[in-house]
Amino acid sequence: MTTFRAHGFVRTSTDRQAFDRQVDALLAAGVDREHIVIEAGVSGQATKRQGLDELMLPVRPGDAVLVAELSRLGRSTRQVLELVSRLTEAGCTVRSLQPSLVFDGSPVSTLLLTLLAAVAELEVETLRARTRDGLAASRARGRVGGRPARLTEAQRRTVAQLRAEGKPARELAEVFGVSLRTIYRSAAGS
Structure with a gap:
């Protein structure tokens, strides 16, 4: 059975x-x-x-x-x-x-x-549209969403300069206390 x-x-x-x-x-x-x-x-x-x-x-x-x-x-x-x-x-x-x-x-x-x-x-789809509209309204008022940046603009410039000089990304990640991905993005200027 x-x-x-x-x-x-x-x-x-x-x-x-x-x-x-x-x-x-x-x-x-x-x-x-x-x-x-x-x-x-x-x-x-x-x-x-x-x-x-x-x-x-x-x-x-x-x-x-x-x-x-x-x-x-x-x-x-x-x-x-x-x-x-x-x-x-x-x-x-x-x-x-x-x-x-x-x-x-x-x-x-x-x-x-x-x-x-x-x-x-x-x-x-309605929720997605409302979220998109709300974010656009916030940006129009000068508010930017998302997580706060892990590195300041000055730190990002320093990382980009050190990477251009050949400093290993892993070492920079340890020094600045961030992920490798953050170091690579900073070095790329994004």
Whole structure:
């Protein structure tokens, strides 16, 4: 007798984001920890996603793939539809925990999936536009965002001069207490 398994998929866009909430939700829904694939630090827009490839390997007809939220499958409506289509064509169901829905490839579930994925994509694009507009408004008022520079302008000029004289980048990084990348950027004038 064949037993069907529940597979979980977790994705965070950056390495700094915690995925515990997603994992906890999948565990509570009955997914075994060893059947949860975690894709950390990968944008939903990426075309090559190792975590998705890893998820597809053990999936068999009759299995279910669970995600905490639909947005974890991808950022665009097209991506989400293509992935869910691949899974349902392989005989799997896809279950979203938030909102609580099952996608099985039927016309009604495809309609719901399309609408929900489009709304999620709209939310992302609206947030992106608001952020861009807010940053532009701040720049227009003379405020510059981002982290403070690790080196002053004078220190950057000194680094550029010392590098031009042949001083090793590693030594300069230690002296100034910054990364090699900061030294290379300073030496390049950026």
